[in-house]
Structure formats: structure tokens, C-alpha cells
Amino acid sequence: MKPFLKHYHFQTVILVSIILLWGFGLKENTTQEPQVHTVEIIKMKFVPQNLIVKKGDKVIWINKDFILHDVTDEKNDKWTSKPFGKNESWSKVITQDEAYFCSLHKVMKGTIKIES
Amino acid sequence: MKNYANHIKVFGFLSLLLLVIPLQAQESPKLTDPEIASVAVVANQIDIDFAKIALQKSKNKEVQDFANRMIEDHTAVIEQAVALVTKLKVTPIDNAVSQSLLKQAEDTKVNLEKAKKNDFDKYYVDNEVAYHKQVIGAVNDLLIPETKNQELKELLETVVPALETHLGHAQMLQNKLTSKK
Ligand SMILES: [Cu+2]
Numbered sequence: 001m002k003p004f005l006k007h008y009h010f011q012t013v014i015l016v017s018i019i020l021l022w023g024f025g026l027k028e029n030t031t032q033e034p035q036v037h038t039v040e041i042i043k044m045k046f047v048p049q050n051l052i053v054k055k056g057d058k059v060i061w062i063n064k065d066f067i068l069h070d071v072t073d074e075k076n077d078k079w080t081s082k083p084f085g086k087n088e089s090w091s092k093v094i095t096q097d098e099a100y101f102c103s104l105h106k107v108m109k110g111t112i113k114i115e116s
Numbered sequence: 117m118k119n120y121a122n123h124i125k126v127f128g129f130l131s132l133l134l135l136v137i138p139l140q141a142q143e144s145p146k147l148t149d150p151e152i153a154s155v156a157v158v159a160n161q162i163d164i165d166f167a168k169i170a171l172q173k174s175k176n177k178e179v180q181d182f183a184n185r186m187i188e189d190h191t192a193v194i195e196q197a198v199a200l201v202t203k204l205k206v207t208p209i210d211n212a213v214s215q216s217l218l219k220q221a222e223d224t225k226v227n228l229e230k231a232k233k234n235d236f237d238k239y240y241v242d243n244e245v246a247y248h249k250q251v252i253g254a255v256n257d258l259l260i261p262e263t264k265n266q267e268l269k270e271l272l273e274t275v276v277p278a279l280e281t282h283l284g285h286a287q288m289l290q291n292k293l294t295s296k297k
Binding site for chain 1: 175188189192195196259274277278281282288
């Protein structure tokens, strides 16, 4: 009886550990899943103007103005959305800090920072 | 000397407008919504006309980009205004404010056409700064307060940030052109 019980206990501990680890793993997976953030372009502003994201998250810009705008790398012109109009959107996966602007209206600016 | 003369012209233009608009706000009977729609369309059209002259005369890429931006954005504003008045079944009605804007614009156009190649960019950009300031003032102090239709008021309120962005862009160019000299 005793050895059996011991054996039974051992199995339970293993099983519970597996379930716990599995569940924990799953939970970790969901928090790591890339999130989607929205920036509205409204009345000639990026809202929110400064955004903090996790590496790999996606940012979608939606133009709510009836005027064309774009989203462009401000410093080196490395990437650009090209102009898009009312209720159109453009998205980008963020892998590093970015400073961007609307190259059509150079005073419209925004930033994205990777959360450390 | 030529530059100095241009400054005087721009200053004269600006002070004239600053005088005329408040006077009209005080003296003329309040503008009706169809009159306000007319002022909105005329003010946008004027800036498109200035930009077209700039595209013909300027060799500066940034000035040309700015002029193209003015044409596209102000055309978009006119289209919104026309769509709205069509929906509201309102016909824009000519009035003293529209006419004084047009009259001053005619003088400016003559000066833009006359400006020497070397002076043109500075003259155009200085005028854009002054003109956008003036129109922002007119929309905020005259048109928005007097507009009765809520949708027309909202449209005008949406246009102000666009005008302010254009002003900021023009001032940026103005600084660049000034530091170049
Ligand atoms: Cu823009």
C-alpha cells in the first residue's frame, strides 16, 4: 500500500507540475503575442503623438482628415507609407525606436519607443 | 533694396488686411451662411492661384513641394465645402469680404508675377506666411462665430488646424530662405 501511494503521489506531482508549467507557458505566450496599436491622424495631428510599444508590436495609422497624409521616417527617409486619404490606413511592425513625420506637412511629428 | 521694397509690400498687404477684416466684422451686417461659404471658397482659391504662380516661377524644390501641397490641400478643402453646400442646398453668395480678399489677391498676383527670379521664393513664402495668418484670423474671429449651420461651423473648425500646419510649414521655409542669404 505504502509504495503504491508513494508512486501515486509522485505521478500526481509530475502531472500537476506539467499542467502548471504548461499553463504558465501559455500565459506567457499570450502576453508576448504582438499587440496592435492605433494612431489616428486627426486635425493635422498624430494621436497619440508619442507611443510606447513592445518590440514586434504593430502600429496602424488611420487618416481621419480629408487631406492626404503620409507616415515617413523623419531622420533618414528609410521608410514611408506614401500618401493616403480619408479613412485609409497603413501599418508597420515596430522593431526599434522611431521618430516619424508627415513628409507632406513637415510640422506633423510623432514618436514610437520600445518599452524596455 | 529690392528685398526691402518687397518687405514693405508684404507689410503693407498684411496691415491692410488686418485693418479691413476687423472693420468689416464690426461694420458690415453679419455674414449669412451662403456668404461665409463664398468667403471660404474664395480664400482657398486665392492660395491655389498663388501656388500656381510659384510652380511656374520657382526653381527651389522645397518651395515647389510647398506650392503643390497648397494646391492639393486647398483643393480638398474647397471640395469639402462644395460637397457640404450642395448637401445643404445652399449657393455661396458673393459679398464684401470675398471681394476685398479677391481685390488684394489681384495686387499680390501682379507682384508675384513681377518679382525677379532671385527674389521670388522669399517674396512668395513671406506672402504665404502673411496670408495664412490673415485667413486663420478671419476664420476664427469672423467666419466661425457668425456661422449658424453646425456642419459648416464644424468644417471651418477642421480647416483651422490645416491652415496652422501650412503656416508652420511656410515659416520653416521662411527661416531656411533667410539663413541661406
Ligand atoms: Cu500631412
